[in-house]
Amino acid sequence: MPTARLRLLVCLACIAAPAQAEAPTEAQPFTVALEYTAPATCPSDGDLRSVVARRLGYEPFREDASERVLVIVIPTASGIEGRFQWLGSTGHASGEQSFPAGQRDCAELVRTMGLALAVQIHLLATETETSAGLPPTAGDAASPTAAKPPPSNASSSLAPAPAEGAARPSNSAKLLPFVGAGVAAGLGVAPTVVPLVRVFGGVAWSHVTLELGGELSTRSVGERDDGGGFAQQLMLASFAGCGTYARASACALAKVGAVRVSGRGVDEPRSPDGVAVELGLRLDYRQPLGAWGFVAPKASVLGNLNRWTITLDDLSVWQAPAVGADVGVDVGVVFQ
Amino acid sequence: MTPRPFRTVLTASACFCAVACGQTLDAGATRPHGLLPVDERNPVVLMNDGWSDNWAGEYAVLLANGGGPKLAGIVVNAAGTWSDLDENVTGWRALVAAARESGLSGIPDPIASISDKLVRPASGVIEDTLPNRSEGALFILRVSSELSRPYRPLVVATGGRLTDVADAYLIEPALAERIVVVSSLGELSQSGAAMGVPNGEMDPWADAIVSARLRYVQVNAYYDQLTEVPASRLGELPSNALGAFIAAKQPQVYDLDVAADQVAVLAAGFPAFVTAVTRVSGDGSVSPGATEGPELTASREGPAWLVTEGASALAVGHFWELLLDRRTYAR
Numbered sequence: 001m002p003t004a005r006l007r008l009l010v011c012l013a014c015i016a017a018p019a020q021a022e023a024p025t026e027a028q029p030f031t032v033a034l035e036y037t038a039p040a041t042c043p044s045d046g047d048l049r050s051v052v053a054r055r056l057g058y059e060p061f062r063e064d065a066s067e068r069v070l071v072i073v074i075p076t077a078s079g080i081e082g083r084f085q086w087l088g089s090t091g092h093a094s095g096e097q098s099f100p101a102g103q104r105d106c107a108e109l110v111r112t113m114g115l116a117l118a119v120q121i122h123l124l125a126t127e128t129e130t131s132a133g134l135p136p137t138a139g140d141a142a143s144p145t146a147a148k149p150p151p152s153n154a155s156s157s158l159a160p161a162p163a164e165g166a167a168r169p170s171n172s173a174k175l176l177p178f179v180g181a182g183v184a185a186g187l188g189v190a191p192t193v194v195p196l197v198r199v200f201g202g203v204a205w206s207h208v209t210l211e212l213g214g215e216l217s218t219r220s221v222g223e224r225d226d227g228g229g230f231a232q233q234l235m236l237a238s239f240a241g242c243g244t245y246a247r248a249s250a251c252a253l254a255k256v257g258a259v260r261v262s263g264r265g266v267d268e269p270r271s272p273d274g275v276a277v278e279l280g281l282r283l284d285y286r287q288p289l290g291a292w293g294f295v296a297p298k299a300s301v302l303g304n305l306n307r308w309t310i311t312l313d314d315l316s317v318w319q320a321p322a323v324g325a326d327v328g329v330d331v332g333v334v335f336q
Numbered sequence: 337m338t339p340r341p342f343r344t345v346l347t348a349s350a351c352f353c354a355v356a357c358g359q360t361l362d363a364g365a366t367r368p369h370g371l372l373p374v375d376e377r378n379p380v381v382l383m384n385d386g387w388s389d390n391w392a393g394e395y396a397v398l399l400a401n402g403g404g405p406k407l408a409g410i411v412v413n414a415a416g417t418w419s420d421l422d423e424n425v426t427g428w429r430a431l432v433a434a435a436r437e438s439g440l441s442g443i444p445d446p447i448a449s450i451s452d453k454l455v456r457p458a459s460g461v462i463e464d465t466l467p468n469r470s471e472g473a474l475f476i477l478r479v480s481s482e483l484s485r486p487y488r489p490l491v492v493a494t495g496g497r498l499t500d501v502a503d504a505y506l507i508e509p510a511l512a513e514r515i516v517v518v519s520s521l522g523e524l525s526q527s528g529a530a531m532g533v534p535n536g537e538m539d540p541w542a543d544a545i546v547s548a549r550l551r552y553v554q555v556n557a558y559y560d561q562l563t564e565v566p567a568s569r570l571g572e573l574p575s576n577a578l579g580a581f582i583a584a585k586q587p588q589v590y591d592l593d594v595a596a597d598q599v600a601v602l603a604a605g606f607p608a609f610v611t612a613v614t615r616v617s618g619d620g621s622v623s624p625g626a627t628e629g630p631e632l633t634a635s636r637e638g639p640a641w642l643v644t645e646g647a648s649a650l651a652v653g654h655f656w657e658l659l660l661d662r663r664t665y666a667r
Contacts (some may be wrong), residue, residue, distance in 0.1 A: 059426040071582070085522075136435065224485075225485075226377065226487075226488055228487075229368060230364075259361065261361045261363050262363065263363035263364030264363075266364040266365060266366050267364075267366050267367040267369075268361055268363065268364050268365050268366075268367055269364040270363055270364040272361040272362055272363070273361075274359050274361045275359065292542065306358070306359055307358070308359045308360070308361055309358070309359070309360045309361065310360075310361050310363055310365065311360055311361070311362050312363050312364060312365065312366075312487070313365045313366055313486065313487035314362075314365065315486055315487065317363070
């Protein structure tokens with residue numbers, strides 16, 4: 001029941017938040033810019049600010065703050081739905097939280113959202129103090145549970161999208177498994193530009209992602225002017241270790257696998273197999289798709305450690321170049 | 337200090353490289369379709385003198401339009417009985433015109449090549465020979481550069497003296513990697529074959545150069561070439577310009593087996609024709625004033641090939657098949 005879940009959320013938020021958290025006393029208190037959008041029948045912007053300020057013990061909202069939070073209440077077919085989204089100083093989305101659809105009492109929903117928002121502001125303030133070398137506030141010490149993320153049973157997604165890696169308040173250290181598939185165009189790995197398909201899976205946490213994958217190329221053909229030639233296909237396993245910042249990742253990439261070659265148009269065709277070993281770098285940019293999905297354009301540059309040479313009639317007809325590349329796009333889901 | 341994971345990756349990569357770097361993947365090879373090192377896939381330059389004593393030209397243009405080798409050139413020279421170069425070239429042009437008018441494609445204009453026979457130097461060393469730099473020699477050099485591949489060299493199918501081929505070698509010795517000479521020349525002997533009559537007697541020093549320096553196939557599978565177009569079959573000839581040309585030429589074809597220069601074209605472009613081959617080697621020398629080229633001696637490891645038998649009936653059957661097949665004229 002949405003109402004029961006909301007009540008649970010409110011309870012957990014109240015437990016998590018300090019009963020009367022004090023405003024940070026050192027230096028400047030943590031502030032955030034608020035953008036509030038709601039139907040006219042809902043509580044006003046001021047009501048929301050009031051809920052948060054009462055919970056925190058100080059007014060955290062300032063228009064010139066570097067951090068922004070968007071609080072949105074929208075009507076749905078079954079009632080109303082709430083959501084807020086954190087935006088970093090560069091404007092990129094760094095975390096969001098949804099509140100279940102189906103509610104009809106907007107006042108209750110806004111109150112719940114206000115309490116949850118107070119918790120997150122408090123956590124951010126604590127994090128900021130810690131990173132600045134300031135001791136935690138009394139509220140933090142008294143309430144260790146405040147360091148935990150808000151309950152997830154309200155479709156919480158306070159952790160930044162896994163692709164972003166950059167932790168907002170919350171579960172930045174949480175392991176987030178993901179799987180996906182992709183297509184790419186490979187250059188320098190075959191006699192022609194060759195389509196590649198791949199599947200992959202891995203885990204992401206904080207600013208690091210580890211990924212294992214497998215990829216397969218279509219058969220590419222090289223031909224001599226007499227019609228003799230060969231077909232080549234690649235089957236590779238890949239491993240990537242990535243550092244992430246916001247939605248972008250830079251990865252060290254290794255691929256190992258088989259090169260399958262078969263002669264064509266010659267009197268005695270042969271089908272030898274070889275080994276491909278490639279090392280390189282990959283850049284990708286993950287764009288969230290809904291709550292769980294993502295799409296990620298990517299580009300890789302790879303060095304061929306073992307440049308294989310294909311021969312016909314004992315004469316070289318093609319040699320893998322020292323450097324190859326691929327450009328493509330992945331899609332996947334993150335299990336949160 | 338290098339981070340441990342990075343060192344591990346480097347070590348693993350080095351291990352892979354140690355076993356796999358520079359690997360060669362052999363996708364296969366071509367093999368000749370018959371007993372000789374060339375077949376119908378090798379481009380051919382036809383080299384001859386007279387146009388009317390045999391059917392070499394007719395086979396060349398028909399095979400070029402019927403699954404045989406591409407005809408890359410026709411080089412016409414003059415020697416012996418066929419010493420009038422103008423007359424020779426005129427006859428070959430008539431064949432080319434008839435073939436084209438009938439619908440055959442890929443038939444090149446003949447090239448006239450003026451050259452005297454090569455002179456053996458006093459040193460007896462092949463490379464000391466003065467080249468003629470004839471038109472035919474220069475043409476062979478150019479076409480072989482364009483068309484020859486290591487796996488598919490250019491064939492020079494000769495039905496006359498070997499002067500222009502030897503001349504081309506003297507100009508550019510690297511030619512040896514680009515061509516195979518297939519010649520209707522000489523006759524079988526007790527020990528192998530002689531590079532004498534027919535055609536070998538006209539330039540013995542050129543014979544010595546070709547047999548010593550180039551990949552050489554001597555075709556001595558002569559046959560009665562009057563069986564090709566007997567008078568009784570003139571009525572079967574196609575009613576086109578080529579059929580008319582053949583009908584007009586038929587009475588002039590020599591009733592002499594060794595005049596059947598088409599055996600060189602058949603050996604190169606119709607592998608089924610060649611039924612027996614012996615490897616031979618020549619000593620590469622002829623004495624001053626010699627009247628024929630070196631003797632080719634049967635040798636298991638010999639560098640040259642000697643075609644001793646041919647399936648003439650099969651060749652004649654194929655000749656008529658191509659001649660009467662409408663598809664021959666529609667390519």
